[in-house]
Amino acid sequence: MKTAVVIPTYNESANIVTLVEGIVALQVVAHIIIVDDNSSDGTGQIAEELAKQHQEVCVIHRPGKLGLGTAYVAGFKLALTLPTDCIVTMDADFSHHPRYIPSLIAQTRVYDLSIGSRYVDGGGAVNCNLWRRFLSRMGNTVARLTLGLKASDCTAGFRCYRRQVLEAVDLDTIFSSGYSFLVEMLYKCQQLRYRIGEVPIVFENRRQGVSKISRNEIWKAAYTVLRLGWERLAGSPHR
Ligand SMILES: Nc1nc2c(ncn2[C@@H]2O[C@H](COP(=O)(O)OP(=O)(O)O)[C@@H](O)[C@H]2O)c(=O)[nH]1
Numbered sequence: 001m002k003t004a005v006v007i008p009t010y011n012e013s014a015n016i017v018t019l020v021e022g023i024v025a026l027q028v029v030a031h032i033i034i035v036d037d038n039s040s041d042g043t044g045q046i047a048e049e050l051a052k053q054h055q056e057v058c059v060i061h062r063p064g065k066l067g068l069g070t071a072y073v074a075g076f077k078l079a080l081t082l083p084t085d086c087i088v089t090m091d092a093d094f095s096h097h098p099r100y101i102p103s104l105i106a107q108t109r110v111y112d113l114s115i116g117s118r119y120v121d122g123g124g125a126v127n128c129n130l131w132r133r134f135l136s137r138m139g140n141t142v143a144r145l146t147l148g149l150k151a152s153d154c155t156a157g158f159r160c161y162r163r164q165v166l167e168a169v170d171l172d173t174i175f176s177s178g179y180s181f182l183v184e185m186l187y188k189c190q191q192l193r194y195r196i197g198e199v200p201i202v203f204e205n206r207r208q209g210v211s212k213i214s215r216n217e218i219w220k221a222a223y224t225v226l227r228l229g230w231e232r233l234a235g236s237p238h239r
């Protein structure tokens, strides 16, 4: 399976080199697409250096912090121009460890979308404070109940999509620009009746840098779930 990994970055200079080197060392990834939003800590320049050293790496530079969701879309669009069979998404902060990439890719033979999941047997989360745990559990419960999502970990950003999935979903109609993109995308995949599977991962809270999830993002995520829930009730499944 020819695989591309999409990594959105915003101020990840402490992580990006070791992460990229860890992924390259796996020797199962053909393309590493870094989508940087003009990070003030120089992540974009470091990514350019990595691109010179590793032929797998390419970098998309955007002018400012435009959101996690639109960063995924930019990365997906580039990945679809390349001869890829599946596209992995992951955070740059080692919460999503590269060691799980091979099992996510392997599951893609069975599933159209494989999720690196904290909430299936063998999965877990370490070093996360009570607030993080609460937020994640709460977000998952609300998304599952409101949207009828079947996955256990609906907010996970560690995923592997078959190419066909990203070709079928109209990426330009996704209205979430931020973190709630993940829930919206999962909802669309379930609506389109794609097979969705989960692979256990142990999520580790970031050791370097700071989280970019803000209170505003949490409100926007709540709005996304309510909006999709309303559309579900009103019976328009694809928007
Ligand atoms: N390009 C881009 N990347 C982002 C943006 N917001 C967050 N990220 C990246 O998305 C990933 C997830 O963000 P993170 O802060 O780790 O969120 P958390 O794990 O929920 O705390 C990290 O690799 C961030 O650098 C954004 O607006 N644009």
Ligand SMILES: [Mg+2]
Binding pocket: 091, 093, 095, 206, 211
């Ligand atoms: Mg993170």
